[in-house]
Amino acid sequence: MTDAPYDLYYWPSIQGRGEFVRLALEEAGAPYTDVARGPGGMAAMMKILGGGAHGIPPFAPPFLVSGALTIAQTANILHFLAPRHGLVPDDEGARLAANQLMLTLADFVNEVHDTHHPVATGLYYEDQKPEAARRAHGFTTERMPKFLGYFEGILERAKGRERHLIGASTSYVDLALFQVLSGLEYAFPRVLKKLAPTLPRLTALATRVTERPRIAAYLASERRLPFNEQGIFRHYPELDLAAKH
Amino acid sequence: MTDAPYDLYYWPSIQGRGEFVRLALEEAGAPYTDVARGPGGMAAMMKILGGGAHGIPPFAPPFLVSGALTIAQTANILHFLAPRHGLVPDDEGARLAANQLMLTLADFVNEVHDTHHPVATGLYYEDQKPEAARRAHGFTTERMPKFLGYFEGILERAKGRERHLIGASTSYVDLALFQVLSGLEYAFPRVLKKLAPTLPRLTALATRVTERPRIAAYLASERRLPFNEQGIFRHYPELDLAAKH
Numbered sequence: 001m002t003d004a005p006y007d008l009y010y011w012p013s014i015q016g017r018g019e020f021v022r023l024a025l026e027e028a029g030a031p032y033t034d035v036a037r038g039p040g041g042m043a044a045m046m047k048i049l050g051g052g053a054h055g056i057p058p059f060a061p062p063f064l065v066s067g068a069l070t071i072a073q074t075a076n077i078l079h080f081l082a083p084r085h086g087l088v089p090d091d092e093g094a095r096l097a098a099n100q101l102m103l104t105l106a107d108f109v110n111e112v113h114d115t116h117h118p119v120a121t122g123l124y125y126e127d128q129k130p131e132a133a134r135r136a137h138g139f140t141t142e143r144m145p146k147f148l149g150y151f152e153g154i155l156e157r158a159k160g161r162e163r164h165l166i167g168a169s170t171s172y173v174d175l176a177l178f179q180v181l182s183g184l185e186y187a188f189p190r191v192l193k194k195l196a197p198t199l200p201r202l203t204a205l206a207t208r209v210t211e212r213p214r215i216a217a218y219l220a221s222e223r224r225l226p227f228n229e230q231g232i233f234r235h236y237p238e239l240d241l242a243a244k245h
Numbered sequence: 246m247t248d249a250p251y252d253l254y255y256w257p258s259i260q261g262r263g264e265f266v267r268l269a270l271e272e273a274g275a276p277y278t279d280v281a282r283g284p285g286g287m288a289a290m291m292k293i294l295g296g297g298a299h300g301i302p303p304f305a306p307p308f309l310v311s312g313a314l315t316i317a318q319t320a321n322i323l324h325f326l327a328p329r330h331g332l333v334p335d336d337e338g339a340r341l342a343a344n345q346l347m348l349t350l351a352d353f354v355n356e357v358h359d360t361h362h363p364v365a366t367g368l369y370y371e372d373q374k375p376e377a378a379r380r381a382h383g384f385t386t387e388r389m390p391k392f393l394g395y396f397e398g399i400l401e402r403a404k405g406r407e408r409h410l411i412g413a414s415t416s417y418v419d420l421a422l423f424q425v426l427s428g429l430e431y432a433f434p435r436v437l438k439k440l441a442p443t444l445p446r447l448t449a450l451a452t453r454v455t456e457r458p459r460i461a462a463y464l465a466s467e468r469r470l471p472f473n474e475q476g477i478f479r480h481y482p483e484l485d486l487a488a489k490h
Contacts, residue, residue, distance in 0.1 A: 051402060056342050059349045059395050071341050073348040075320075080341055096316050096325055097301050103318040103348075104304045110355060118363045118376065120383030131363065131376045138365030150304050157296060 006032035006081075009045045010062040014231035015183075015224075017074045017109070018062040023175040024078055026218040028085035034223070036061075075102045082172045089167035098166045101154075101173045105180055108147045112180075112187065113232045115139045115239055125229075125236070136239035140191045144184070148199055151177060155201035162201055163208065170212065177202065178209035183233030190240045251277035251326075254290045255307040259476035260428075260469075262319045262354070263307040268420040269323055271463040273330035279468070281306075320347045327417045334412035343411045346399075346418045350425055353392045357428065358477045360384045360484055370474075370481070381484035385436045389429070393444055396422060400446035407446055408453065415457065422447065423454035428478030435485045 006025060010018025012034075025032045035041040048070065051057045058072030064081070071077050079099050082088035088098045118135040119128040155162040165173045181202065184192050196203060209215055218224055227233055251270060255263025257279075270277045280286040293315065296302045303317030309326070316322050324344050327333035333343045363380040364373040400407040410418045426447060429437050441448060454460055463469055472478055 051398070055338070056346065056399055058345070059352075059392075069338055069341065071345065073345045076341060076344045076348055079344070093300070093314055096314065096321060099321045099324070100303070100316065100318045101301065103321055107304075107355075110352075114359065114363075118359075119379045120387070122383060122387055128379075131379070134364045134373075134376070138367060142365070142367055147304075153296070154301055 005066065006030060007035050007065040008032050008062060009035050009041075009048065009065070012037040012042065013225065013228070015179075015227060015233075016062075016231050017106075019179055019225075020074050020172075020176050021062050021064065021077050021081070022223070023179055023215065023218070024081055024085070024087055024172045026223075027170065027172075027175055027212065027214050028081070028087060029214055030081075030085060075099060075106050078102055078172045078176075087170070087172040087175075089171070094167055098171055098173050101151075101165055102176055104147075104150070105173070105176050108143075108180060109183075109232060111139060111143050111147075112183065115187075116234050116236060125234070129238075132236075132239060137241055140188060140239075140241050144188070144191060145195060145198075148195060148202065152199045152202050155205065163205065165205070170209070174205060174209055175215070178206040178215075181206045183227065186227040187233040187235050188240045189235075250311065251275060252280050252310040253277050253307060254280050254286075254293065254310070257282040257287065258470065258473075260424075260472060260478070261307075261476050262351075264424055264470075265319050265417075265421050266307050266309065266322050266326070267468070268424060268460065268463070269326055269330070269332055269417045271468075272415065272417075272420055272457065272459050273326070273332060274459055275326075275330060320344060320351050323347055323417045323421075332415070332417040332420075334416070339412055343416055343418050346396075346410055347421055349392075349395070350418070350421050353388075353425060354428075354477060356384060356388050356392075357425075357432065360432075361479050361481060370479070374483075377481075377484060382486055385433060385484075385486050389433070389436060390440060390443075393440060393447065397444045397447050400450065408450065410450070415454070419450060419454055420460070423451040423460075426451045428472065431472040432478040432480050433485045434480075 008018065008021055008025065010016065036045045045061065049058060053070050055070050058070065062074060062077065063070055063072035064077045071080050082098065083090070083095065088095055115136040116125045116132050117128065118131040125132060151165070154165060161168060164171060165177060210219060229235070253263065253266055253270065255261065281290045290306065294303060298315050300315050303315065307319060307322065308315055308317035309322045316325050327343065328335070328340065333340055360381040361370045361377050362373065363376040370377060396410070399410060406413060409415060410422060455464060474480070
């Protein structure tokens with residue numbers, strides 16, 4: 001527990017699922033402590049995971065501590081934070097739609113993860129390379145175009161307000177969409193380059209997110225960790241199968 | 246759109262993710278139409294998936310139509326339904342905790358699905374059997390005990406109110422936990438039998454759910470579809486690897 005209103009707990013060396021929460025907190029300008037990146041933070045995180053806080057322990061990071069609440073599951077954390085910081089419209093329909101889209105992005109992110117870990121999270125990528133190659137083929141040829149086409153289609157249908165996935169201003173879903181596209185650009189640059197001409201609205205949306213002052217400042221700061229091969233979005237050139245399409 | 250307050254849309258021949266919504270509607274005694282199981286229902290479902298309703302189309306079933314709202318993503322549907330039908334406590338902390346647990350169960354269910362589809366959803370199980378065997382080994386020896394142990398631990402910590410995962414009465418999370426255990430008993434009977442002695446509280450909770458009058462009536466009705474090898478929980482004896490433990 002620190003003096004900041006929010007304590008975020010996540011693995012300290014990767015963007016991972018914690019990054020969706022970091023982006024929302026940064027856009028909100030909300031003071032927060034990224035606990036596990038500070039002294040003693042990993043021990044504090046493991047203690048809560050082991051049941052050391054009141055209430056129900058998280059199954060896994062990320063989780064957010066706000067006052068007496070300990071909140072886990074990325075989409076759940078964002079569903080809690082967003083209305084407090086103007087990152088989702090007020091009405092119930094919009095909040096349900098935002099949660100629906102965030103959960104769809106979470107499913108997409110799970111599938112990205114499984115391209116390099118199709119057999120078991122507990123094994124190294126190097127122990128499941130043949131399976132990963134098969135999984136990445138299905139992912140890059142079917143699932144990635146399907147998910148991205150779905151989100152492009154939402155913007156295409158929203159004629160006149162296609163600058164945002166939900167509502168008339170930047171929501172946490174826009175931030176999450178930017179993060180997913182950034183990760184795909186890192187992990188699958190050849191595949192994404194090939195798909196990009198079919199995704200003009202998503203690409204423009206992601207660019208606009210990077211131009212928001214607080215997000216721009218965050219991305220230029222040391223708080224933004226680089227992508228790497230311990231996270232969800234990993235660049236293994238042999239899985240970036242654009243040439244086979 | 247029918248005369249019932251709720252129209253549920255889901256694949257008509259499997260329990261799948263739609264079953265979590267069916268169980269909540271049944272326990273609530275809420276009138277609903279399981280649209281795709283009726284005449285013309287599949288066409289109606291495909292039309293909405295293709296963008297034929299106002300608002301944001303679902304990425305996939307299940308989705309629920311309630312008045313002007315079309316709500317997709319299982320956990321999102323339940324988060325919407327539960328407070329309207331007394332299936333979750335009123336306070337924000339409990340609702341966040343319920344959503345957190347439901348999303349953790351959804352992650353677990355995704356991993357169950359991937360035991361028979363580790364390579365691609367678009368391929369048959371028969372086209373990915375060696376990969377499925379590897380994935381199922383990791384699932385049954387590591388992930389399944391970890392997830393089930395996590396939920397058992399929640400009940401164990403909740404001394405004095407260990408009859409429910411959340412609050413002091415049956416919530417949608419209890420119903421979902423019952424459904425997951427039922428599915429595991431179908432798909433992995435040998436593994437579950439071996440783990441059962443470590444899960445006394447979960448086993449008792451699931452049994453109590455089956456004894457609730459509306460759930461008992463539902464389970465005995467034709468509305469309850471049988472498990473089968475087209476759903477998420479599939480019984481392939483070669484993946485039920487208890488003997489190797």
